[in-house]
Amino acid sequence: AEDGIRDSVASRGLGDVYKRQHTHTRAQKHANTAFELSQETVVTIASSRRFARGFLQQAHSHRVSSNNTELGAFFQRRSFASFLSSSSSSSSFERQEARLNPSKRTKFHNNNNNNSYFSSASSRRRNHSHSRSPGDLFRALERPTKEDEGLDQSKGDFSFSEMVEGGESPTSPLMQHGKDYDLVVIGGGSGGLAAAKEAAKHGAKVACFDFVKPSERGTTWGLGGTCVNVGCIPKKLMHQAGILGESFSDANAFGWTVDEKQKHDWGKMVTGIQDHIGSLNFGYRTALREKKVDYKNEYCSFVDANTVKGVNKRGVEKQYTFDKCVIAVGGRPSYLDVPGARELCITSDDVFSLENPPGKTLCVGASYISLETAGFLTALGYDTSVVVRSVFLRGFDAEIAKQIVGHMERHGTRMIRDTTPQKFEKTEDGKIKVEFKNTMFGNKFKEEFDTVVLAVGRDAVTEGLNLPAAGVEFNPKNGKIPCVDEQTNVSHIYAIGDVLDTRQELTPVAIKAGVRLAHRIFGDDGKPKLKMNYDLVPTTVFTPLEYGCVGMSEELAKETYGEENIESFLSYFKPLEWTVNHAAHDNGNMHREDNACFAKVVVNKADSDRVVGLHYLGPNAGEVTQGYAVAMKMNMTKQDLDGTVGIHPTVSEQFTTMSITRSSGEDPQSKGC
Numbered sequence: 001a002e003d004g005i006r007d008s009v010a011s012r013g014l015g016d017v018y019k020r021q022h023t024h025t026r027a028q029k030h031a032n033t034a035f036e037l038s039q040e041t042v043v044t045i046a047s048s049r050r051f052a053r054g055f056l057q058q059a060h061s062h063r064v065s066s067n068n069t070e071l072g073a074f075f076q077r078r079s080f081a082s083f084l085s086s087s088s089s090s091s092s093f094e095r096q097e098a099r100l101n102p103s104k105r106t107k108f109h110n111n112n113n114n115n116s117y118f119s120s121a122s123s124r125r126r127n128h129s130h131s132r133s134p135g136d137l138f139r140a141l142e143r144p145t146k147e148d149e150g151l152d153q154s155k156g157d158f159s160f161s162e163m164v165e166g167g168e169s170p171t172s173p174l175m176q177h178g179k180d181y182d183l184v185v186i187g188g189g190s191g192g193l194a195a196a197k198e199a200a201k202h203g204a205k206v207a208c209f210d211f212v213k214p215s216e217r218g219t220t221w222g223l224g225g226t227c228v229n230v231g232c233i234p235k236k237l238m239h240q241a242g243i244l245g246e247s248f249s250d251a252n253a254f255g256w257t258v259d260e261k262q263k264h265d266w267g268k269m270v271t272g273i274q275d276h277i278g279s280l281n282f283g284y285r286t287a288l289r290e291k292k293v294d295y296k297n298e299y300c301s302f303v304d305a306n307t308v309k310g311v312n313k314r315g316v317e318k319q320y321t322f323d324k325c326v327i328a329v330g331g332r333p334s335y336l337d338v339p340g341a342r343e344l345c346i347t348s349d350d351v352f353s354l355e356n357p358p359g360k361t362l363c364v365g366a367s368y369i370s371l372e373t374a375g376f377l378t379a380l381g382y383d384t385s386v387v388v389r390s391v392f393l394r395g396f397d398a399e400i401a402k403q404i405v406g407h408m409e410r411h412g413t414r415m416i417r418d419t420t421p422q423k424f425e426k427t428e429d430g431k432i433k434v435e436f437k438n439t440m441f442g443n444k445f446k447e448e449f450d451t452v453v454l455a456v457g458r459d460a461v462t463e464g465l466n467l468p469a470a471g472v473e474f475n476p477k478n479g480k481i482p483c484v485d486e487q488t489n490v491s492h493i494y495a496i497g498d499v500l501d502t503r504q505e506l507t508p509v510a511i512k513a514g515v516r517l518a519h520r521i522f523g524d525d526g527k528p529k530l531k532m533n534y535d536l537v538p539t540t541v542f543t544p545l546e547y548g549c550v551g552m553s554e555e556l557a558k559e560t561y562g563e564e565n566i567e568s569f570l571s572y573f574k575p576l577e578w579t580v581n582h583a584a585h586d587n588g589n590m591h592r593e594d595n596a597c598f599a600k601v602v603v604n605k606a607d608s609d610r611v612v613g614l615h616y617l618g619p620n621a622g623e624v625t626q627g628y629a630v631a632m633k634m635n636m637t638k639q640d641l642d643g644t645v646g647i648h649p650t651v652s653e654q655f656t657t658m659s660i661t662r663s664s665g666e667d668p669q670s671k672g673c
């Protein structure tokens with residue numbers, strides 16, 4: 001039903017004319033029809049935060065037949081800005097509730113001298129504008145509710161708390177401990193949501209706390225954590241926008257007439273991406289309600305080893321007791337400790353929702369986040385530089401990191417090596433003046449940028465959790481929590497995801513760990529209770545030339561097994577799809593270079609040529625690498641690859657035909673198809 005509303009909003013827009021309805025019964029009929037006939041439904045932003053959410057839940061609950069699709073009874077037409085105004089939302093909410101709930105009508109009229117809600121429709125049209133986009137509705141559902149403003153929600157035709165939050169989760173058959181919850185999950189990111197839903201599936205009474213503190217720039221977001229809101233999802237969508245820009249020259253080569261200097265609309269891209277993210281936020285809320293997980297939009301911290309305190313956006317505080325707890329708070333970007341960094345720079349928390357184009361941009365850091373950001377900004381046409389203190393992509397295969405950086409430089413990204421920013425200052429014309437220092441020679445220089453993006457690491461969000469109150473130990477250097485099988489030093493308190501010390505900071509890792517942990521604790525379905533395996537986790541870096549890998553880098557393999565036991569098979573190649581395009585950039589470098597892509601297989605000769613590292617640099621790296629990750633989990637050897645028939649013509653077949661080794665000294669560059 002909720003998907004129906006989203007599809008209808010996307011297909012019809014928000015500008016249709018609404019008709020006013022006058023009875024509660026008729027409103028219920030039309031709500032039902034909206035779900036059953038979604039292709040004829042239109043939805044606008046509700047006149048109050050609370051009522052929009054209440055409508056969706058009410059519509060889901062009341063299914064009666066009707067041939068009409070007029071939903072105007074539930075809504076006034078409001079701009080999104082006025083929708084967020086607390087004063088107007090409050091009075092509008094009370095008017096709507098009074099209108100639909102006779103028991104509150106007297107109270108409303110006693111407290112309001114005017115009768116503005118029942119004024120003419122034309123008057124309302126003069127005072128309110130159309131809503132902006134479907135994503136606004138979904139994000140609006142994350143706004144605070146009226147629960148803590150003294151409204152009586154326990155009586156009358158509507159129970160708004162039940163409509164919005166889905167009611168309290170049922171009493172768990174597991175609850176012999178006398179606590180409020182079997183499980184409290186602190187953090188509503190990918191791992192926390194996965195753990196909460198899995199535990200609830202097995203009958204546990206679960207509460208999930210999620211609260212986003214605004215970034216230094218004031219950016220905030222909805223339920224779902226870093227990956228969905230300010231990480232993997234918007235990053236890959238902007239990466240895709242950059243890939244499309246590079247593909248214009250391919251299109252010309254294949255006979256299409258395309259202007260390679262197409263103008264990119266930053267605002268349109270951001271709006272589309274944020275609308276999609278808003279719909280995901282809404283879907284997560286819906287999933288928690290369906291699983292009977294109590295969602296708490298409250299900042300959570302420990303009171304003691306079995307009690308947490310939640311504080312909502314209005315400062316209202318409440319305590320909850322629990323039998324078990326999962327900490328899944330993730331991390332946030334770090335800032336440089338130099339003048340002006342916090343005041344003038346942005347991070348990955350902000351870049352994906354910038355309303356205005358970034359212009360000339362400096363990315364600070366050698367991390368994959370820095371290089372990914374610089375890559376898509378360059379591809380979108382912005383003058384982009386990367387300043388690096390030392391090693392690019394530390395921890396990844398050094399040979400491939402060098403190739404990634406070289407490719408980016410040839411395609412327009414400027415690299416400022418062996419240099420650190422010393423100071424950020426705002427100029428009179430609004431630009432950011434950066435003072436640099438070269439770490440090799442000590443000389444200083446300055447340059448102005450429109451935007452500076454810091455990507456210099458991430459900190460675990462544990463500082464405000466009051467971990468000592470629960471007796472949980474943590475690493476004072478980075479705030480992360482050391483665990484054994486996700487279990488902290490306090491036996492009934494666990495941690496998953498980016499907050500774990502010495503574990504991969506990857507969304508799928510957090511999800512898998514959360515599901516397996518919840519199943520081990522609460523599962524009674526007879527299935528094996530598996531522990532998380534952090535070995536051979538595949539990953540991809542979405543730089544312009546994508547990099548996918550499973551297992552060890554060549555350097556780590558030599559360090560682990562001994563250089564004498566390691567052999568690397570190498571192959572450079574050019575995808576068939578690139579061979580027709582002979583266009584060049586303004587700097588003379590080819591759009592599609594020969595032998596730009598690369599494959600490497602690292603084997604342990606002392607263990608029957610077991611593959612201990614597999615690396616791929618080229619298009620669609622994630623899609624290529626994922627399948628080989630399964631094979632490596634099954635102890636794949638080089639002989640297994642050699643015995644596999646490749647699919648021709650594809651880039652992935654490179655792994656089935658590799659014969660040139662590093663020790664042979666032969667040239668691994670491709671000579672033909």
